[in-house]
Amino acid sequence: MKPSVILYKALPDDLHKRLEEHFTVTQVKNLSQETVAQHAEAFASAEGLLGSSEKVDSALLEKMPKLRATSTISVGYDNFDVEALNARNVLLMHTPTALTETVADTLMALVLSTARRVVEVAERVKAGEWTKSIGPDWFGVDVHGKTLGIVGMGRIGLALAQRAHFGFNMPILYNARRQHKEAEERFNGRYCELDTLLQEADYVCLILPLTDETHHLIGKAEFEKMKKTAIFINAGRGPVVDEKALIEALQKGEIHAAGLDVFEQEPLPIDSPLLTLPNVVALPHIGSATHETRYNMASTAVDNLIDALNGKVEKNCVNPQVK
Ligand SMILES: NC(=O)C1=CN([C@@H]2O[C@H](COP(=O)(O)OP(=O)(O)OC[C@H]3O[C@@H](n4cnc5c(N)ncnc54)[C@H](OP(=O)(O)O)[C@@H]3O)[C@@H](O)[C@H]2O)C=CC1
Numbered sequence: 001m002k003p004s005v006i007l008y009k010a011l012p013d014d015l016h017k018r019l020e021e022h023f024t025v026t027q028v029k030n031l032s033q034e035t036v037a038q039h040a041e042a043f044a045s046a047e048g049l050l051g052s053s054e055k056v057d058s059a060l061l062e063k064m065p066k067l068r069a070t071s072t073i074s075v076g077y078d079n080f081d082v083e084a085l086n087a088r089n090v091l092l093m094h095t096p097t098a099l100t101e102t103v104a105d106t107l108m109a110l111v112l113s114t115a116r117r118v119v120e121v122a123e124r125v126k127a128g129e130w131t132k133s134i135g136p137d138w139f140g141v142d143v144h145g146k147t148l149g150i151v152g153m154g155r156i157g158l159a160l161a162q163r164a165h166f167g168f169n170m171p172i173l174y175n176a177r178r179q180h181k182e183a184e185e186r187f188n189g190r191y192c193e194l195d196t197l198l199q200e201a202d203y204v205c206l207i208l209p210l211t212d213e214t215h216h217l218i219g220k221a222e223f224e225k226m227k228k229t230a231i232f233i234n235a236g237r238g239p240v241v242d243e244k245a246l247i248e249a250l251q252k253g254e255i256h257a258a259g260l261d262v263f264e265q266e267p268l269p270i271d272s273p274l275l276t277l278p279n280v281v282a283l284p285h286i287g288s289a290t291h292e293t294r295y296n297m298a299s300t301a302v303d304n305l306i307d308a309l310n311g312k313v314e315k316n317c318v319n320p321q322v323k
């Protein structure tokens with residue numbers, strides 16, 4: 001008999017078919033208590049779980065006593081209670097390599113669009129405000145040659161450094177928990193303490209996971225350390241930044257602009273002050289959102305679940321020790 005799995009995200013038809021070749025699939029719309037109650041038997045017998053953007057906590061795991069592997073269509077896994085998974089010997093698989101380059105492209109897009117005010121001036125053109133040759137009130141600031149501070153020199157941080165170094169001739173400062181030789185040898189990156197990076201960078205780019213250590217890593221004190229001309233970018237996770245402090249820093253002119261792909265609350269509430277600020281580019285968490293990359297992520301996640309339920313955890317596994 002095929003193992004049963006719960007699928008909580010729609011998949012392209014060919015990937016859904018591949019999943020069904022290996023498993024008996026119950027597709028659900030989300031992991032809410034109501035949904036779990038509605039499909040109680042399927043959850044109770046499921047050995048696998050596949051999807052994204054939903055909390056997987058111990059309350060859910062209680063309802064899934066047979067669960068052996070979870071597979072998330074994402075690299076970030078802050079939605080998962082990893083300790084609870086470990087305690088139950090449940091594997092957690094993710095998609096670290098499928099999206100790296102695309103997310104680095106998004107970061108670069110945020111750098112360029114905030115610096116050159118692309119969204120703001122394009123809206124002014126559409127509003128009919130381009131009635132004569134433009135003056136300084138339409139100007140932006142340069143990107144090439146400016147100092148880029150990267151907080152989080154992991155896979156995506158490195159791919160961003162590559163773009164900035166070779167494409168834009170930007171000196172690179174970085175902070176992480178440890179030094180990264182590759183960033184130093186290939187992109188001339190300089191490791192520094194967070195405070196130094198905040199003080200010296202023209203662009204402060206965050207690409208960090210959300211953990212107990214990174215929660216509100218950037219708040220009032222950190223914005224005060226940045227240059228008044230600094231542009232702040234976050235594409236890691238919203239709660240790494242104290243959003244209230246970010247709004248205050250922007251309103252008081254303590255920093256120049258912000259480019260954001262992630263927020264403390266997603267979707268971003270329509271009454272967020274961030275949406276009233278012309279120097280903010282706010283994106284709907286599109287870091288990896290291209291057709292190609294989202295397909296590759298889903299495909300990787302399907303393969304990951306097949307591998308995990310067959311005991312293969314050589315790659316893409318967060319907690320291989322529980323096997
Ligand atoms: N906006 C979007 O759509 C997307 C967002 N993301 C987010 O980006 C994150 C990073 O992805 P990826 O680059 O693949 O992950 P990696 O694990 O490769 O890199 C994470 C980096 O963060 C650093 N780090 C972790 N904790 C701390 C800390 N307390 N202080 C300083 N540095 C720290 C790590 O340091 P060290 O190297 O020293 O271990 C590492 O350099 C994901 O976890 C996810 O949250 C990812 C994809 C898409």
Ligand SMILES: O=CC(=O)O
Pocket residue numbers: 073074075076077099287288
């Ligand atoms: O935010 C997206 C991810 O893959 O993590």
